[in-house]
Amino acid sequence: MAQGQTAPGIVSGRLSSEDIAANFDDLHPAYAPHEAAVAADRCYFCYDAPCVTACPTDIDIPLFIRQIQTGHAQAAAKTILDQNILGGMCARVCPTETLCEEACVRETAEGKPVEIGRLQRYATDTVMAAGVHPFERAASTGKTVAVVGAGPAGLACAHRLAMLGHDVVIHEAREKAGGLNEFGIAAYKSTENYAEAEVDWLLKIGGITIENGSALGRGVTLDGLRDAYDAVFLSIGLGGVNALRAEGEDKDGVRDAVDFIADLRQAADLSALPVGRNVVVIGGGMTAVDAAVQSKLLGAENVTIAYRRGREAMGASRFEQDLAASKGVKLMFNVQPVAVHGNGAATEIELEYTSSAGGELTGTGETTRLAADQVFKAIGQTLEGAPSELALDGRKIAVTGAGRTSVNGVWAGGDCAAGGDDLTVTAVAEGRDAAMDIHEAMKG
Ligand SMILES: Cc1cc2nc3c(=O)[nH]c(=O)nc-3n(C[C@H](O)[C@H](O)[C@H](O)COP(=O)(O)OP(=O)(O)OC[C@H]3O[C@@H](n4cnc5c(N)ncnc54)[C@H](O)[C@@H]3O)c2cc1C
Numbered sequence: 233m234a235q236g237q238t239a240p241g242i243v244s245g246r247l248s249s250e251d252i253a254a255n256f257d258d259l260h261p262a263y264a265p266h267e268a269a270v271a272a273d274r275c276y277f278c279y280d281a282p283c284v285t286a287c288p289t290d291i292d293i294p295l296f297i298r299q300i301q302t303g304h305a306q307a308a309a310k311t312i313l314d315q316n317i318l319g320g321m322c323a324r325v326c327p328t329e330t331l332c333e334e335a336c337v338r339e340t341a342e343g344k345p346v347e348i349g350r351l352q353r354y355a356t357d358t359v360m361a362a363g364v365h366p367f368e369r370a371a372s373t374g375k376t377v378a379v380v381g382a383g384p385a386g387l388a389c390a391h392r393l394a395m396l397g398h399d400v401v402i403h404e405a406r407e408k409a410g411g412l413n414e415f416g417i418a419a420y421k422s423t424e425n426y427a428e429a430e431v432d433w434l435l436k437i438g439g440i441t442i443e444n445g446s447a448l449g450r451g452v453t454l455d456g457l458r459d460a461y462d463a464v465f466l467s468i469g470l471g472g473v474n475a476l477r478a479e480g481e482d483k484d485g486v487r488d489a490v491d492f493i494a495d496l497r498q499a500a501d502l503s504a505l506p507v508g509r510n511v512v513v514i515g516g517g518m519t520a521v522d523a524a525v526q527s528k529l530l531g532a533e534n535v536t537i538a539y540r541r542g543r544e545a546m547g548a549s550r551f552e553q554d555l556a557a558s559k560g561v562k563l564m565f566n567v568q569p570v571a572v573h574g575n576g577a578a579t580e581i582e583l584e585y586t587s588s589a590g591g592e593l594t595g596t597g598e599t600t601r602l603a604a605d606q607v608f609k610a611i612g613q614t615l616e617g618a619p620s621e622l623a624l625d626g627r628k629i630a631v632t633g634a635g636r637t638s639v640n641g642v643w644a645g646g647d648c649a650a651g652g653d654d655l656t657v658t659a660v661a662e663g664r665d666a667a668m669d670i671h672e673a674m675k676g
């Protein structure tokens with residue numbers, strides 16, 4: 233029997249399993265073939281298409297849409313996967329509303345873009361459902377490459393290198409591959425264990441070994457990898473989390489949003505996952521929205537996102553902000569946390585109003601309190617565990633060109649490397665481009 237949304241504290245089973253399953257249904261369900269045909273028909277097949285320029289992986293979007301339109305979904309998938317081997321996941325998670333679909337001429341003219349993301353999903357789902365892997369390895373080169381981290385950047389790099397005939401070993405700290413595709417992306421974007429299925433499909437290229445539980449910094453050293461392999465690619469993501477810097481942030485009920493989402497993604501039964509009655513999420517990016525929306529879908533009664541700046545500065549796109557609002561999440565702007573109150577466990581959060589002048593944020597001194605038995609910190613991830621010999625650029629690994637680090641023979645890409653947006657598609661592009669550069673460098 234479900235406990236209901238008003239049960240006090242952080243408890244499991246607020247909603248019935250059936251309600252939770254319905255809540256976590258696919259955000260953008262797959263097209264049926266006739267829907268895909270209708271959607272493809274809307275494309276003008278523009279010359280010099282702005283949607284392509286807006287895609288970080290440069291997929292030939294008009295070509296793949298034309299292939300769908302003419303009934304060749306598997307050829308369309310090949311066009312996509314040539315550029316983006318995780319095109320299936322990107323079709324589910326890309327903020328298309330700020331990338332290809334924002335640039336689409338039909339968005340500019342009519343406010344209704346061609347639904348590129350859903351068409352991409354249609355094509356890539358077709359090829360995966362058929363169990364086809366449309367790439368073959370080149371003859372072995374005898375070269376070996378170590379990839380550290382099996383997230384989107386590492387997987388994309390490994391696949392490209394394997395295709396070019398190199399042997400790749402991925403050292404992955406966790407027991408499961410996929411990185412944030414497996415542990416971070418919202419459950420309603422990656423349903424039916426898609427992340428794991430996609431990794432299995434990607435590995436069909438051959439020549440890639442994943443060593444789970446093998447972590448750089450825990451027995452594995454950069455020097456050791458440089459000695460043992462012809463090249464090294466670092467794709468360790470951002471494992472650390474910024475501190476809230478609010479009094480009482482160590483109280484029970486205060487947690488990193490990313491950990492909560494990882495638990496959620498790995499839960500066999502979502503109704504068994506505890507969630508607060510009054511949840512407050514601190515932050516303004518995708519992670520904040522994902523933690524808030526998923527808390528609401530698990531049955532929290534009141535969920536608030538508290539962001540220190542105005543709506544226009546939020547990292548989450550307008551689509552995501554609207555998604556949160558449509559699920560009943562309240563958005564509060566221009567407030568920052570100053571204290572978490574409660575005797576041992578959180579019961580309230582105190583927020584101070586902010587004002588900003590010339591980009592500088594200051595507290596006004598005026599505060600307000602919200603009931604909060606669960607507080608999620610979603611204020612950004614930080615680089616953790618990067619080898620000390622690597623030069624940094626700000627708080628990330630410094631790179632030049634296609635991911636070359638300051639250490640000879642070592643490349644880096646994805647979230648851990650400086651430059652670029654922290655998005656799945658950017659990580660894939662950087663992994664792929666680093667692989668091509670590594671390939672050229674190994675030719676000597
Ligand atoms: C909650 C959340 C939601 C997101 N939602 C979206 C979204 O909807 N759309 C989108 O485009 N982007 C989203 N992102 C961003 C996206 O997930 C990342 O940009 C992307 O996963 C970065 O890929 P990566 O390969 O660089 O790193 P990661 O995916 O973080 O992978 C890094 C891998 O390295 C491993 N690792 C770390 N340290 C070591 C070590 N020392 N030794 C060995 N292995 C190690 C990790 O275990 C992990 O598997 C989201 C991010 C978060 C946190």
Ligand code: SF4
Pocket residue numbers: 274275276277278281282283284293294335336337338346348
């Ligand atoms: S901009 Fe829009 S209409 Fe033009 S090719 Fe791209 S998807 Fe088609």
